[in-house]
Amino acid sequence: MRFASRRQTVASIDETEGVELIITDPEDLWHANNLIAIGDIVYAPTLRKVTTESSTGSTSTQKVRVELAVKVTDTSFDPRASELRVMGTIVNENEIAAVGQYHTISLKYSDRDIKFTIWKMQGWDSVARSQLAEAVSETANKDVVFAIVMQEGVANLCLITQSRTVVKQRIEHTIPKKRSSRKETEGGMSDFYGKVLSALLAAINFNDPYSRSGIPKQLLLASPGFVAQNFRAYMKEHAEKKGDKPLARLAKEAAVVHTSTGHVHSLNEVLKSPEAQATMRDAKFTNETSMMDSFYQKLRQDDGRAWYGVKPVAKAIREGAVGRGGGVLMVNSAFFKSMDVAERQKYVALVDKVRADGGDVRLLSSDHESGQRLDALGGIAALLTYPLHDLDEDDDDEDGAQVAGSAAGTTII
């Protein structure tokens, strides 16, 4: 994504003029989705159906190209198709539709750039600005990686871009086990591999803008045991039989990575692997994955320097413990999407305080493995500059612990 005007910068935003942006890549739509919050105004080209009446009284419907501004009530992003839909009520006068009517602006990138303008109804606060900065930053590395995380009978076909992970498809296949004849088990496995391969080939669409070159930068095959390894052999064999050179090359270059399961959440093991790191060296996610790892590491040490959840983190920030010298605040960017003004201001204030104290602020995306781990922690976590204890002392009012005491007696072990 880039600014439409060369003179425009993140610092020089004119709040009333709005910010004019150009989408130049399917990935930009994902950034746009992060940037657009409920209540913003978005102005973009769109199609709207109108009905015209001829002199004879018959009517006809046609689609009219029009530029509409909507006050956003919701957005939806289809990660697989990279399509962004911005729902809202029309706010600009136009010749076609009345102000106040609902309209959905649907944006999808295919070869041509899309220009749109955004106005922040709550003003461009620091969070909005950093989201914008991230969106327009020139990501030099546009490589994508395909990863298949699998185990016997289950495979998750994932697309990893610089900023997010998309589970393209989940393949499940029941494999007859030992009771059936050995042949059946093996037949079952190769049926399974066949399914996975055709899903992979369908995903590596040569027309897909993600793989303009035809083949993803890297294919990672991950599994416990020998599933990934065997799948690679299956690919090779299949390519040979069919004389499919590109597939043979893909199979040859595919890296086999060990994971503990075939579930999607084992992706973090994949992303940490040297094979993935080699391809996606300066990708945002590799930093975030290692940041989450080190957070969990510090949490285990239990030395009072790693905290999660809104209350303790806010307290720590207020005390100035998330600042220069290692202080990091991690927030899920989805947090800011649909908050009301007051709520948002509260969080923006936390972000600003950390920045003022010299700490680091990271907005993680829940479309990414690290963001999902942060989600589990309540969407917000912090590494403190110095240890603080008992930040969670006074919040014992929450329920959940009530069931207590009753189930005594049954020993677990």
Next chain:
Amino acid sequence: MSRHRAVRNLDYDEVMDEFEENLEEEEENRLLMEQGVADVRDALGAEAAKVTKTQIEEALWHYYYDVDKSVTYLTTKFINPPQPKAPKPAAPKPTGKFIIPLQAMLPHELQDSLHWAEDNRDGLGGRASRLTGFRQDHVGFRVPGSSPSYPLPPVCLSTHFHDMPWGNIPKGRESILIPPVVPRCGLLGGSGAPPKMTKLQALAAARKKKAQEKTSEQEVEQTRTQMTGLSVSSTPTQKENTPLSGAFSKRLKTSSSTAQGRVPIIPTEPRSESEQSVEPITKEPEVVAEPVQVPPVKKAQPSAFAQTLFGGPTPTFTIQQDVVTLGLAPSVLEAFSKPSPDDIVLAAQAKAGKKPPAGQTKKSKLSTTNSVTSSVAELKIDDTPLPKSRNLNVLSEFEKSTQKKNASFVVVGHVDAGKSTMMGRLLLDLNVVDQRTVEKLRKEAHMIGKSSFALAWVLDQRTEERSRGVTIDIATNRFETDTTAFTILDAPGHRDFIPNMIAGASQADFAVLVVDASTGAFESGLKGQTKEHSLLIRSMGVSRIIVAVNKLDMVNWSQERFDEIKDQVSGFLSATGFQKKNIAFVPVSGLHGDNIVKRSENPAVAWYTGPTLIEELELSEPSARAMEKPLRINVAEVFRTQQSQVTVSGRVDAGSLQMGDAVLVQPATEKAFVKSLLVEDAPADWAVAGQSVVLHLSHIDPIHVRSGDIICDPNKPIPKEKTFNLKALAFDFLMPMQVDVHRGRLHAAGKITAMPALLDKVTGAVTKKNPRLVKPGQVARVRVELDDQVPLEAGQRVVLRSGGETIAAGLLE
């Protein structure tokens, strides 16, 4: 008309989801409508006064804005009616509904990609000025009037129908209720008229009795079984009447109209979701059952019933009625020309001398989409007769039986400790496998340079297991001694296959832990799976463990080494929670066979005089069995056999079952019947908790059964859950994090979402609320959320793993 039907079949919720994005099309529809009304008025001229706007709109709606057709319709209907009929009442127009038909007609291009060339600068030019100012007051942006080419309405949608609030129609416009022409007859439909029901019942019963004097008790019992099964899923009526559309079934929940013979259906109450589309058939129609129409009673014969239920000639409904004005689905009418399944059911029940259970009726009403869809599916599956039940009292059969006691044990331990080899040796020395087979294996193994694995190959049968010399999945084998029928569950030792090991351990009464005594191997095993496996089997409820100290041949049968290992292992086993009296140690060599079945003749082992492995196995008592509890079978494997497309193996965890029983498969909530079964690999009529069974199921599609599922009693089904509370013992740090949840064969992805309390290990009392972190060794209540619904119930043992490590185990609360 077919389009209208399609509209009715649309799912309301789905429509509402699309609602917002379709508002614009809604707008167009309204324009079309207004235009149409004007046109129709023009066409009718003076007659126009005789019809209301609503009627015109109605007509336009039906004819898709075809003005001519609407005019004809209105003329015949209202202006010069052949015979006056009650005018179709106007129901409120829910906007969501209103948009559907056009939506269906219109191309979806708007949702398609939309790209805008950058060169469109001119278009962008003027907009800045138009946009400035909306920050202050964008409500003020009213489009100036309507241009001639785009007649824009001055009001918005809500005001358009302002006088017709949803679900609150003014009295004057409400539907006119026409009382039923025919007296109501109570049936299963829940009209709550027991005396009438009894009459019908009696009638049916009498007929049936006549026709089928010789019906055996068995058959009745079978019908009853089927009835029991029914209560869980759905009623036969729904099966019969559902127009075979999954989407439609959702409607069943919300709609409430009643069909009565040929009386035109009129909405009985203002309904927010319905417009013209009065539900064709929604729920059990109150059947007007004239005695003559009661089916020839032989239909009540179980197999015929089964046919009605599960296949047989499915009535195909053809549209022959003018649905436009009546809105009465032909299927309703058609349904009454045939015996209602309720009749059949009632007849059967009457014969069986059973009152129709009231709860059953209720339940069926509440029946969910699932069950309806599934019942639709069932209609197609197969029409083989239901298996016959011998109707045994299984528990007393079990007491009478003189079967040997049966016990299953899992063989665990670090990778390459010699588990499979030891079991191969055991089977060889017991003559379960013969020497010739082993010789053959030895030759084959030799060819690929793995001759030392020949005995292991008795159990490791997959090509991959053989070529790599490692067990991947559980191997099940059986052997018998004089007193006991044993089931061996040979587990893989490699850490990658722990999910399979857990599956095996969950079926075991006790465990054999194999440790490799050779130099260095024991030590590395202790750090690895020797320890993890011990923890796992203990947390899965196994309390007795036999430690086979293996490969002692490699250390010259050193008693010192044996004692050293014994000390260390018993140390951590007691720390893990095994009682001393439940731990036994045997020095063995699996490869050579010392102290497995035969006492070692090697003088170097003279120091050992205790029991051999087989003797220790025989000393083990199987754990207590919950035979009285509702049936629960953990599905270990699903495969195909000649007997059934859907054959499952697993262990009966609780309860009992017999041939012919109806069972429920969770989480699919699909019913099936037990065509036949094997207990410990031999054909049997029944099985009880603790036994390993193979079930040949019928009347179920293979897609509904997966390993890890639970087969249960349809009357007391195991619930499915997405979240659960676990009283967990932590082996590692716990915090809100992603975890793998294991329960038997089940292996699901989930996450810890909350940790409400730390608990006292002994009393279970809360020691700290909402801990930030649970440390290894602590007991805590944790809340786990799964990605999918899974059959779970209190008391089950669950293991949590993460990143390939076991981090906690506990009991479901």
